[in-house]
Amino acid sequence: MSSTPTGSGSGAEYLVGIAVRPHGLRGELVVEVHTDSPDERFAPGNSLIAQRPGEPAGTLTVESARPHSGRLLVRFAEARDRTAAEGLRGTRLLVRADAIAPPEDEDEFHVHQLEGLRVELEDGTVVGTVRDVLIGPGGDMLVVAREGRSDALVPFVTAIVPTVDLGAGRVVLTPPEGLLD
Numbered sequence: 001m002s003s004t005p006t007g008s009g010s011g012a013e014y015l016v017g018i019a020v021r022p023h024g025l026r027g028e029l030v031v032e033v034h035t036d037s038p039d040e041r042f043a044p045g046n047s048l049i050a051q052r053p054g055e056p057a058g059t060l061t062v063e064s065a066r067p068h069s070g071r072l073l074v075r076f077a078e079a080r081d082r083t084a085a086e087g088l089r090g091t092r093l094l095v096r097a098d099a100i101a102p103p104e105d106e107d108e109f110h111v112h113q114l115e116g117l118r119v120e121l122e123d124g125t126v127v128g129t130v131r132d133v134l135i136g137p138g139g140d141m142l143v144v145a146r147e148g149r150s151d152a153l154v155p156f157v158t159a160i161v162p163t164v165d166l167g168a169g170r171v172v173l174t175p176p177e178g179l180l181d
Contacts, residue, residue, distance in 0.1 A: 013049055014100060014112055016041045017093040022085035023073050029085050031065075031072045031093065036135075038065070041095060042074055049094040060093070109164060111135075118170040119144050119154075127173060127180065128152070142171070152180050 016035040023030050035041050041048070042065035050058045061077040079085045100110060111133045119127040119142070128146035133156065140156040154160060154173060163172035173180075 012097040012112065013051075013094040014097060015092055016048065016095050017072070017074075019074075019085075019088045019091040019093065020071070021089055022082050023068070025082045026075065027079040027081050027085045028073045028075045029079065029088055030068065031074045033072055038072060042072055049096070050088070051092045051094060052090060057094075060088075060091075109166075113166060114142070114164070114171070116169075117164075117166075119173060120170055121173055121175075130171065154179065 014035075017031040017033050017038075020030040020032050022028070031042070033042075042062050044062055044064055046062045047059050048062065050060045058078075060079075063075040063077045065072050065074045067073075076088070079088055097112065100112075102113075103109065114130050114133055117130045119130060121127060128144045128151075130142050131145040131151060132143040134141040134143060134153070142154040142156050142161065144152040144154055146152060154175065160173060160175055160179070161171055162174055163170075165171070
């Protein structure tokens with residue numbers, strides 16, 4: 001459930017990885033993964049949008065990808081050697097929103113589906129807006145932006161977030177005492 005939006009509306013793009021550094025002499029790059037579907041996003045033949053600060057976006061075509069120390073080693077057709085791979089250091093790797101299929105399980109959501117949803121209590125009291133979703137080993141957390149207050153971190157579990165209504169643009173909370181203080 002991870003992807004960070006970089007645009008808005010139907011033309012939105014989502015971050016799926018960042019090229020960290022070259023690996024070896026044949027143009028492979030160490031990629032920090034920002035997606036729950038690395039096998040799908042980094043499948044050979046897939047094209048990714050390549051964005052470097054201050055430069056126009058380009059396209060990179062995945063030639064191969066393999067796991068390496070919690071990251072991926074990815075070879076792009078456009079980077080045939082270490083020098084070319086070095087030029088891609090820091091490149092943000094993106095996909096268009098329309099390329100991301102909704103999850104098959106109705107109880108699962110992509111981060112971009114949750115961001116911007118109104119957060120309210122069962123009685124309709126508005127708490128804030130989902131600003132982000134933090135993915136962690138202990139479970140996912142909704143980052144709730146609250147007007148005039150610091151962000152609240154809310155465990156994304158059914159006991160606390162029993163309702164996610166994408167159609168109505170809201171999530172409903174039943175927070176335990178003190179969670180939103």
